[in-house]
Amino acid sequence: MAELDPKTTPSEAKRPEASPDTISAESVYNRPGAADALPPIVTLNAYTQLIALNTGIRILYWQSTTEKAFRYSVRHDDDLIYFGAYTDGAARLEAHCHDGLASYNTEGGCNDAYVAYRPGCLIDFTKTAGAGSGVTIAISPSVLAELSAEDATVLDRRLRSGHCFSQIRGGRELMGLATGLRAARNRTVPGNQLQMLGGSLSFMGLLVEQVFGQDETPTRLSRAEVRQMQTVRDCLLADLAAPPRLDRLARQAGMSVSRLQRSFRLLYGSSVYALFQKERMDEARRLLLADDDSILSVAAALGYSNPGHFSAAFRRQFGLNPSELRRTARFRR
Numbered sequence: 001m002a003e004l005d006p007k008t009t010p011s012e013a014k015r016p017e018a019s020p021d022t023i024s025a026e027s028v029y030n031r032p033g034a035a036d037a038l039p040p041i042v043t044l045n046a047y048t049q050l051i052a053l054n055t056g057i058r059i060l061y062w063q064s065t066t067e068k069a070f071r072y073s074v075r076h077d078d079d080l081i082y083f084g085a086y087t088d089g090a091a092r093l094e095a096h097c098h099d100g101l102a103s104y105n106t107e108g109g110c111n112d113a114y115v116a117y118r119p120g121c122l123i124d125f126t127k128t129a130g131a132g133s134g135v136t137i138a139i140s141p142s143v144l145a146e147l148s149a150e151d152a153t154v155l156d157r158r159l160r161s162g163h164c165f166s167q168i169r170g171g172r173e174l175m176g177l178a179t180g181l182r183a184a185r186n187r188t189v190p191g192n193q194l195q196m197l198g199g200s201l202s203f204m205g206l207l208v209e210q211v212f213g214q215d216e217t218p219t220r221l222s223r224a225e226v227r228q229m230q231t232v233r234d235c236l237l238a239d240l241a242a243p244p245r246l247d248r249l250a251r252q253a254g255m256s257v258s259r260l261q262r263s264f265r266l267l268y269g270s271s272v273y274a275l276f277q278k279e280r281m282d283e284a285r286r287l288l289l290a291d292d293d294s295i296l297s298v299a300a301a302l303g304y305s306n307p308g309h310f311s312a313a314f315r316r317q318f319g320l321n322p323s324e325l326r327r328t329a330r331f332r333r
Contacts, residue, residue, distance in 0.1 A: 023074045051185055053193065056143035057200050061185055063133035064091075073124045081144060081155065083204045084136035085113040085170055085178035091132030096124045097165070106165065113170035113178070115155075115211050117141075118163055135181050137200050147201070147247065148256040155208065166211045173271055174210065177203040189305050198245050202273065205246065205257040221263055228253050229267045232260065236272060240280045241303035244272055281317035284310070288322055295322045 051059045058080075086093070092109045097118060108114065110132075144155070170178070177199055184196045221229065232253050236244050249272065250260040264272050280302055287298045299310035311321050318325065 023072060024077055051196070053197055053200070055147075055197060056139060057197065058138045059181060059185070059196065059200060060136040060138065061133075061182060062136070063131075064127065065089075065131040066091075066127065066129055069126055069128050071124065071126050073122060076118050076121045076123065078138075079119050080117075080138040080140055082114070082116040082136055082138055083207050084116070084134060085175060085203075085207075086110050086132065086134040087175065087178050087182055088134075089130060089132035091130035092128045093132065094126040094128070097121050106167065108167060111170050111175055112167055113174055113207055113210075114165065114167040115207060116165045117155075118165065121163065133182070135178050137181075137204060139204070148205075148250070148258070155212065168207075168211055171210075173274070174203070174206050177206065194245070195243065198243065198247070201247050201257055205261050206271075209258045209262055221267055225263055226267060228255070229263055232264060232272075233268070233275070236276050237279050240276075240283050241301065243303065244276050246272060277313065278317065281314055284314055284322070285318065285325065288325055295326075298322070 051061070053059070086108050087110070089110055092107055095106045095108075097104055097106065098121065141155075181196065181199045181203060184192060184199060232249050235249060235252060246257050246260065250257045253260055255263075261272060264270075264275075268275055270278070284298055284302055287293065287301065288295070293301075295310075296307050299307045302310070304310035304313075311323075314320075314322050314325075320328070
């Protein structure tokens, strides 16, 4: 894991000079209308789009394919924490960050994920030739504290210097959440905005856990914590038609999202969503084999408005489509 945490507060240093064509982070994330009703999608330029959720979470989507390398600069005149991931493509993104006192270089590519807090810094980016895409969630420290005081406390120890950057190689679950967020921006089905919010919280919680939670992950749970996780599991599986909202489960358990994720995985050996999805697909298999209800009816009973999404999820779980399962079962009778 790459981690940079200069001890000099940027406000104590002379600010670097920015060229006239430098992008202002403040103007990007706080432009008029960006935080109005859900979404809307705001096109910032040829490569980026912004969705602002009314919870104070902003999701930036970027994608580009270029024949040559190109450069641009960003002046962080904002006060936001960034949670991001490079989701696809062979292009690399090189960055030179300087705040008048400290300077350093970073490089990221496909499957890299990061947490960054760099107010007052000027960052010169160079994107190499080729295709590249990713997603970045921006959130203020105060909004993060409202969503999860415990997670804000964990991050606060890294943010006190006024500057930090930590990058890791993202695993399948983390990158799956990032890819899901990218796919969600073009959906118009009911409940999509709630799924985007839940996906954002899941991505940030898991990234915080993987970047900062290594020294704080418990090796065992107390009896009270086991009971808490059993209650969470009961709530999680009470309605298999409703995907979990991690923030609500955490609030019911009286803990932060990241602590919930760590404790749940420690007890059940799985993430919250992975266990929910497994039970959901197991129930789908049971329904498909138990009666002659249509596949569309089974999908709807389990909360899928799009049968194609249901079939794709079923195939990921069992290696065959719902219709193939029924044909195989009838052949064996």
